[in-house]
Amino acid sequence: MLRSLEIRDVLIIDRLELALGPGLNVLTGETGAGKSILLDALGFVLGWRGRAELVRQGATQGEVTAVFDLPRRHAARVVLAEAGIEVEDELILRRVNASDGRKTAWVNDRRVSGEVLRDLSDHLVELHGQHDDRGLLNPRGHRALLDAFAGLNLAALRGAWVRQRETRSELAAAEESLARAAAEVDFLRHAVAELDRLNPEPGEDAALDARRRMMQGAGRIRDDVAKALTALSDDGAEGRMRDALRWLDGAADKAEGRLETAMSALNRALIELGEAQAGVEGALEALDFDPGELERTEERLFAIRALARKHGVPADDLGGFAEGLRARLSAIDGGAAGLARLQKAVTEAEADYAVEAKRITAERRAAALSLDAAMAAELAPLKMERAVFATEVAGGEPGPEGVDAVTFTVATNPGAPSGPLNRIASGGELSRFLLALKVCLTGDNPGLTLIFDEIDRGVGGATADAVGRRLQALAHGAQVLVVTHSPQVAAFGAHHWRVEKRVTGDQTLSTVTALPPSERVEEIARMLAGDTVTEAARAAARALLAG
Numbered sequence: 001m002l003r004s005l006e007i008r009d010v011l012i013i014d015r016l017e018l019a020l021g022p023g024l025n026v027l028t029g030e031t032g033a034g035k036s037i038l039l040d041a042l043g044f045v046l047g048w049r050g051r052a053e054l055v056r057q058g059a060t061q062g063e064v065t066a067v068f069d070l071p072r073r074h075a076a077r078v079v080l081a082e083a084g085i086e087v088e089d090e091l092i093l094r095r096v097n098a099s100d101g102r103k104t105a106w107v108n109d110r111r112v113s114g115e116v117l118r119d120l121s122d123h124l125v126e127l128h129g130q131h132d133d134r135g136l137l138n139p140r141g142h143r144a145l146l147d148a149f150a151g152l153n154l155a156a157l158r159g160a161w162v163r164q165r166e167t168r169s170e171l172a173a174a175e176e177s178l179a180r181a182a183a184e185v186d187f188l189r190h191a192v193a194e195l196d197r198l199n200p201e202p203g204e205d206a207a208l209d210a211r212r213r214m215m216q217g218a219g220r221i222r223d224d225v226a227k228a229l230t231a232l233s234d235d236g237a238e239g240r241m242r243d244a245l246r247w248l249d250g251a252a253d254k255a256e257g258r259l260e261t262a263m264s265a266l267n268r269a270l271i272e273l274g275e276a277q278a279g280v281e282g283a284l285e286a287l288d289f290d291p292g293e294l295e296r297t298e299e300r301l302f303a304i305r306a307l308a309r310k311h312g313v314p315a316d317d318l319g320g321f322a323e324g325l326r327a328r329l330s331a332i333d334g335g336a337a338g339l340a341r342l343q344k345a346v347t348e349a350e351a352d353y354a355v356e357a358k359r360i361t362a363e364r365r366a367a368a369l370s371l372d373a374a375m376a377a378e379l380a381p382l383k384m385e386r387a388v389f390a391t392e393v394a395g396g397e398p399g400p401e402g403v404d405a406v407t408f409t410v411a412t413n414p415g416a417p418s419g420p421l422n423r424i425a426s427g428g429e430l431s432r433f434l435l436a437l438k439v440c441l442t443g444d445n446p447g448l449t450l451i452f453d454e455i456d457r458g459v460g461g462a463t464a465d466a467v468g469r470r471l472q473a474l475a476h477g478a479q480v481l482v483v484t485h486s487p488q489v490a491a492f493g494a495h496h497w498r499v500e501k502r503v504t505g506d507q508t509l510s511t512v513t514a515l516p517p518s519e520r521v522e523e524i525a526r527m528l529a530g531d532t533v534t535e536a537a538r539a540a541a542r543a544l545l546a547g
Helices: 036-045 075-083 112-125 139-150 155-183 185-198 204-232 237-254 260-288 289-311 315-379 427-440 461-474 486-493 516-530 535-547
Strands: 002-010 011-020 023-028 061-069 089-099 103-107 110-112 125-128 388-399 402-411 447-453 477-481 494-503 507-514
Touching: 002 036, 002 204, 002 289, 011 036, 011 507, 023 036, 023 461, 023 486, 036 061, 036 125, 036 447, 036 477, 075 112, 075 427, 089 112, 103 112, 110 204, 125 427, 125 494, 139 315, 155 185, 155 315, 185 289, 185 315, 204 237, 204 260, 204 289, 237 260, 289 315, 315 388, 315 402, 315 427, 388 427, 427 447, 427 461, 461 477, 461 486, 486 516, 486 535, 516 535
Parallel strands: 023 477, 023 494, 125 447, 447 477
Antiparallel strands: 002 011, 002 061, 061 089, 089 103, 103 110, 388 402, 494 507
């Protein structure tokens, strides 16, 4: 609720403090007294686009401050949270217009942009009148208004839309992945067959390389090892040592023990010589290889290394790389079945969405008929019984809110073509259409301050009385501010202010005065009688105030 509005040095207002209350607040005054300036000032602090220059002549800057009561669950708190602004139960908006045109705004002493003000204003104030392009006249909001009127729960429809979108995304990703894989299927099959034929094992590259190097070196050392074996054999050292031992053994009996040490050493040497001979024989056997084995070893080693270079992986990782290729082939081979499952999921999700969208469309069409009937009942007392209000529910782009486009249309006379509210209705008709529509949709935006700018334009008598009664009903449990020239409408106000323009010296200033009950009689009598207020006018004013 708008609690107060303070204006300093704006147009013809030098300083003004306006304390508003709940219920119906009415502003009255002569034409040109400055009522529209109040709305301009309020629009300025809310960030609305309006007059370029608002600074009063001779002042350095103009300033407007608006204070709102903000309940705990008010929708404006979401905007404040996104802007990083903490707020308790009071919201203070302040905006300054310097004489050089610069505009600066604050929310609870936190500097903000005009965009933040406009976002907040969507949840704080709603203006209805012939220049309204933010509220009921905006076709983009008509579907949400109809849904609120019908009390529709769109949770199931939104959930179905999300599932449809997600399954479509999964299917598209799977199709793209399968297409990429299918483009290289020939390469995959060839690579897997090549790797399967070679079947490399971890560590095999190092083992083959060592075996190859050993066989390459064997040819160079084998002759020397064979010569060493010959030198150690019976034809060499072993035979000569055995001859020496035999000769010494024949002489030992006559040597009186002098040869025993030598003979023992020779026996030990023969044992060591035998071990050396066995070792050389083993080495010679190891160096004895089939030349074809070297060729086969080199061929396999080179084949493993060529595949490793071809696929850009270490030789020891070729086995794991082959497993990866086999998995990709398996995915391609099983891709058709996977796509079929995803396609089925998409079909089911689309069917679920279509069912929900169809249900919501049916509920919207039924609600549209109810809204049209409610509007017909509201328009008749407003002297617009010949006008036809119609809620059109047509096909639109599918989305989380369904497949419907909703537009409020009117035809002001029987047989006349229908069209959008703001293009068909005149100023006075438009105001009454908007009032009737707002009465029918009451409660759709709790917490808003509703402003009606000269909603009684072009009406009087019983019609003006009907307008006043509907404004009063709309203000129950809410706050409504109406600028009016109608005494019938003004009489229904819970709070009444008179706007006056005064000339002092060479200055023209606008003032706003809160009217107590006695002065309300005089103001309404003035509205009834004009410049000369008669007792009859006062009596009529009292009758209006008495209801």
